[in-house]
Amino acid sequence: MKYRMSMLSLGVIAFVLFFSASCIPEFKNPLPVPKEMKSDRKILGTWESVPEENKSQVSFFSKKEGGMYIVFINDTDGDEPPDVSVMQGYTTNLNKNKFLCLWFIKKAHQNAEDEKEEPMCRIAHYHISSEGILSINMFSQYSIKRMIEKGKLKGEIEVRSYSDKVTVTSSSEELAAAIIKEGVESFISDDEGDYVGMKFQRLKR
Numbered sequence: 001m002k003y004r005m006s007m008l009s010l011g012v013i014a015f016v017l018f019f020s021a022s023c024i025p026e027f028k029n030p031l032p033v034p035k036e037m038k039s040d041r042k043i044l045g046t047w048e049s050v051p052e053e054n055k056s057q058v059s060f061f062s063k064k065e066g067g068m069y070i071v072f073i074n075d076t077d078g079d080e081p082p083d084v085s086v087m088q089g090y091t092t093n094l095n096k097n098k099f100l101c102l103w104f105i106k107k108a109h110q111n112a113e114d115e116k117e118e119p120m121c122r123i124a125h126y127h128i129s130s131e132g133i134l135s136i137n138m139f140s141q142y143s144i145k146r147m148i149e150k151g152k153l154k155g156e157i158e159v160r161s162y163s164d165k166v167t168v169t170s171s172s173e174e175l176a177a178a179i180i181k182e183g184v185e186s187f188i189s190d191d192e193g194d195y196v197g198m199k200f201q202r203l204k205r
Helices: 007-018 112-116 141-149 172-182
Strands: 045-049 057-062 068-074 083-094 097-107 121-128 134-138 155-158 165-168 197-202
Touching: 083 172, 141 155, 141 165
Parallel strands: none
Antiparallel strands: 045 057, 045 197, 057 068, 068 083, 083 097, 097 121, 121 134, 134 197, 155 165
């Protein structure tokens, strides 16, 4: 199944999809944990989606014991209460590329099926431009699925009627080695080179 979503359109629903196994690949093992679990200070604070019809915000808070909490608030301009997702995770570097390894904690309007799901890692590549724009590109299900089928990653593919569930079982070290060998673009782009991602700027007061 193809997901051809622009950066801006995903800014509206991206984090909802981020924690949906039907759309985003899951990882049993995250990227290797840094020796010093210090969050990237450049990403800390509150960001708002690049101007569009539905505004969203994401905040990154450093944890005392290392890592971070992430709070995503979707559709802050709507008349209805916004959807809120709370996550925890950490930032890490790999050959000058920056990554987020994230686990879902809780979200508003959570149903019984959500509560039964075992928390799994999601991985995204992020970059802050010289203009201060934060781009977050989630690992593509299409790309990960093809790598599993070609033996470049270990994993499981559960065929479903709507969209397959893709779970990577490679070790942290194997996953890091595959990223170095194949290149980041091979993990975040789909079959037509599109990127599943979001763009944010610092919250304006």
